[in-house]
Amino acid sequence: MKKVIIAAFLALIFIFSAISCQNHQDQNASAAKEIKSDPVKELLDGNNRFLDGKSNHPHQDKKTVLANQDGQKPFAVVVTCSDSRVSPEIVFDQGIGDLFVIRNAGNLISDLDMGSIEYAVEHLDTKLIVILGHTECGAVKAYINDKDGAYKKHFNHIDNIVETIANEKEEIDADKTTPKATNYLGAIDANIKHSTKMIQDNPIVKEHKVNIISMRYDVHTGKVTQL
Secondary structure (H helix, E strand, O other): HHHHHHHHHHHHHHHHHHHHHHHHHHHHHHHHHHHHHHHHHHHHHHHHHHHOOOOOOOOOHHHHHHOOOOOOOOEEEEEOOOOOOOHHHHHHOOOOEEEEEEEEOOOOHHHHHHHHHHHHHHOOOEEEEEEEEEEHHHHHHHHHHHHOOHHOOOOHHHHHHHHHHHHHHHHHHHHOOOHHHHHHHHHHHHHHHHHHHHHOOOHHHHHHEEEEEEEEEEOOOHHHHHH
């Protein structure tokens, strides 16, 4: 009798485990559908989980590594800064295979960066591009603190970053409205808008009808705001 009870108990455990596993698979399938249908919401929901201390840490295991070993299908391209405080997979609560991330100081768009974007759009069929700038951006600070084009005197690679930002039409227009020395946040947003405009004008991005959005990450709070 005792053996029968133990066997029945083990059978129940197996059944509940199977049901739980199936529910988990169904949830993953539903999540995948949600990501595909509304990727912007997926990113913002992930950021809200991160802010609330309830991150799911999805797709961060060996199983996901194996599932993606023969290819990738990221649902969003994220162009962002190299700043160590800005990690898209963490602040958006995503994992391996979810985001195609392009990073450099100041989230700028060079030919190489544009080529990476074109690859994700044309070959990976990614339908969302996010330009993610952030507060306290060192590249923008260097531009604001530059006095009378001092970067032109040094000719190093950091100065090339400052010069690129200084020549952005959006930065020039913003500086005319409010002097850059007193408009740090405005300069950050102008830089984000410039990169956004460059991507919007790309023929391949246009052809594939990709959604392009601008966002700003606040390093003081962890919050992402859509511009």
